[in-house]
Amino acid sequence: MLRIQKLTKRFGDKTAVDTATLDIDKPCMIGIIGRSGAGKSTLLRMINRLGDASEGQILFEGRDVTRLKGREKRAWQSDCAMIFQQFNLVPRMDVVSNVLHGTLNRRSALATMFNLYPMEDIHRAIDILDRLGIAEHAAKRAEALSGGQQQRVAIARALMQDPKIILADEPIASLDPMNAQTVMEALRRIHEEDGRTVIANLHTLDTARRYCDRVVGMRDGRIVFDGLPEQLTTGVAREIYGAGADFSEAATSTEIETLTRTEGPIREAEAAAL
Numbered sequence: 001m002l003r004i005q006k007l008t009k010r011f012g013d014k015t016a017v018d019t020a021t022l023d024i025d026k027p028c029m030i031g032i033i034g035r036s037g038a039g040k041s042t043l044l045r046m047i048n049r050l051g052d053a054s055e056g057q058i059l060f061e062g063r064d065v066t067r068l069k070g071r072e073k074r075a076w077q078s079d080c081a082m083i084f085q086q087f088n089l090v091p092r093m094d095v096v097s098n099v100l101h102g103t104l105n106r107r108s109a110l111a112t113m114f115n116l117y118p119m120e121d122i123h124r125a126i127d128i129l130d131r132l133g134i135a136e137h138a139a140k141r142a143e144a145l146s147g148g149q150q151q152r153v154a155i156a157r158a159l160m161q162d163p164k165i166i167l168a169d170e171p172i173a174s175l176d177p178m179n180a181q182t183v184m185e186a187l188r189r190i191h192e193e194d195g196r197t198v199i200a201n202l203h204t205l206d207t208a209r210r211y212c213d214r215v216v217g218m219r220d221g222r223i224v225f226d227g228l229p230e231q232l233t234t235g236v237a238r239e240i241y242g243a244g245a246d247f248s249e250a251a252t253s254t255e256i257e258t259l260t261r262t263e264g265p266i267r268e269a270e271a272a273a274l
């Protein structure tokens with residue numbers, strides 16, 4: 001389905017992503033972890049073509065998307081919708097209009113300028129908001145919503161594109177634990193119910209373990225781990241993050257676990273081992 005082959009990105013002397021290779025043969029939910037500067041955002045941005053690769057290939061269903069231009073490139077960007085840590089909504093615009101912005105790629109400039117949306121799209125936007133539990137806020141300005149609600153609006157906007165892949169760059173990094181849980185559950189449901197692939201950069205191991213089928217670890221631009229959540233042991237985590245004295249698993253926690261407590265003793269033991 002999606003095959004990333006020896007993908008490299010250089011910024012001057014700096015190699016941000018170094019010959020990254022990743023094969024995704026069926027829809028799944030992947031968490032990418034690694035310390036700040038490991039290359040996680042750069043990798044996602046290359047997949048979406050927000051940034052061009054220096055070398056390597058991205059093949060989607062056999063087609064090289066690194067070479068697409070113009071309309072075809074925009075179509076690919078619709079197929080792999082991106083959501084960001086800071087939501088990137090238009091704060092003063094109402095929620096449903098923000099969601100309808102997800103259709104921009106396939107609308108005329110004139111329709112966009114005058115905010116003309118087909119009724120069918122408006123209904124679909126409201127259905128998606130309803131699915132994400134925020135339809136009651138459809139008429140409010142985006143800025144009036146909590147962070148977690150705003151991120152769900154951003155997910156709704158992404159779903160308007162009917163993407164095959166959702167790329168989420170630190171989707172919960174700005175959220176409190178309760179909102180983080182709601183957003184991660186929404187992404188998980190979208191994967192399970194719709195069969196969409198979700199690739200999320202996550203700064204917390206516990207989130208990756210809890211919600212993802214597969215975890216990819218990056219260090220200094222390279223993929224140094226690619227496996228199942230249960231293979232992500234403390235030793236492996238230490239390698240991914242570097243064995244520096246500044247690393248502790250507790251510091252990578254969103255504390256989502258405090259909401260359920262089930263993993264408490266395991267995590268405490270892990271933290272102690274570090």
Ligand SMILES: Nc1ncnc2c1ncn2[C@@H]1O[C@H](COP(=O)(O)OP(=O)(O)OP(=O)(O)O)[C@@H](O)[C@H]1O
Nearest residue numbers: 011014015016034035036037038039040041042043
């Ligand atoms: N536009 C750019 N110009 C120059 N260097 C860049 C640029 N974007 C990223 N880098 C560098 O590439 C490396 C990887 O950055 P990237 O943002 O992909 O890491 P990350 O793992 O996503 O980190 P974080 O978790 O802090 O977002 C870093 O050293 C960063 O400084």
